[in-house]
Amino acid sequence: MRQNQLLKTRTRELPARTMSMHHVCLVVSDIAATRDFYMNVLGFEEIHRPTDFVFHGAYFHNGDVEVHVVQESQPGRLARHAPEWGGEELRTGLCHHFAVMVDSFEPFLAAMQERGLERVGGPRVRDDYVEQIYIADPDGHVIELLYQHSPEAGHARRIEIFDLGIAVPVAPGHHVLDPRAKYGLWSA
Numbered sequence: 699m700r701q702n703q704l705l706k707t708r709t710r711e712l713p714a715r716t717m718s719m720h721h722v723c724l725v726v727s728d729i730a731a732t733r734d735f736y737m738n739v740l741g742f743e744e745i746h747r748p749t750d751f752v753f754h755g756a757y758f759h760n761g762d763v764e765v766h767v768v769q770e771s772q773p774g775r776l777a778r779h780a781p782e783w784g785g786e787e788l789r790t791g792l793c794h795h796f797a798v799m800v801d802s803f804e805p806f807l808a809a810m811q812e813r814g815l816e817r818v819g820g821p822r823v824r825d826d827y828v829e830q831i832y833i834a835d836p837d838g839h840v841i842e843l844l845y846q847h848s849p850e851a852g853h854a855r856r857i858e859i860f861d862l863g864i865a866v867p868v869a870p871g872h873h874v875l876d877p878r879a880k881y882g883l884w885s886a
Contacts, residue, residue, distance in 0.1 A: 721757075721764035722796045724839050727776045729754055731836040732767050739809040739833075740798075740841070763798050780838055786870035788818040788840065791832050795840035803831055803843055821859050822866045827852025853877070 726732040733756055736742040742758035742765065754769035770776045783793045800806065810816065810833060818840060819832030827847040834840050847855055856877040859865040865874045 721766045723766040723768065724835075724837070725770050725776055726767045726835075726837050726839075727770050727773070728836060729756055729767065729769055732756070733758075735835045736765060736767075739806060739813065739815075741805070760798075776837055783840075784870070788832065788834075789820075789866050790822075790869050791819050791830060791840070791842055792869050793840050795832065795842050797830075797842035797844055799844045799846065801845070803829075803845055806833065806843060807831075820866055821864060822868070823847065823852050823856040823859065829855060 724732075733744065736758045737744060740760065742760040742763075745757045745759045745764075747755060747757040747766075753771070756767050758765045758767070781794060787793045807817065815833070817831050818834045820830050820842075823829045827849055829845045829847060829852070831843050832840050833843065856865070860874060860877055867874045
């Protein structure tokens with residue numbers, strides 16, 4: 699029966715064949731602190747926001763990524779209802795987040811360090827050689843930064859972060875595997 703349901707789902711007409719992500723909207727407690735983070739840490743540009751909105755907010759844009767933020771309607775509500783992610787959930791990215799591909803982690807990490815901020819998760823290099831780290835904005839919204847390595851660089855980076863003891867597992871409760879044991883030594 700389950701297989702018949704899957705076949706029906708696959709053959710029915712979808713409401714839209716193609717989509718593109720327009721924006722992510724986040725509720726924030728402090729527009730000024732959020733503006734500073736998205737512009738001066740993540741390098742977004744503030745863009746025009748429709749003037750007929752009756753609530754406070756801001757729009758930010760960088761490349762193909764657009765983030766809209768709106769001021770919480772009741773002061774303190776966001777803090778009272780914030781998800782209580784555990785350290786391991788944040789460290790491994792097993793939490794609500796959105797992800798952006800970047801050319802390098804360094805400028806973001808340097809801007810965070812200037813503000814006394816640290817990443818909340820990662821690093822991890824997946825088996826497709828994409829490295830992941832996680833950072834959080836002033837309200838704790840988690841942003842995953844992704845960087846695509848070449849196979850050779852990705853393999854070397856995977857060994858490097860393992861040897862430094864900073865690699866994270868795929869999920870809470872899992873162990874970090876030695877990449878040499880799992881994938882063998884790299885030979886070019």
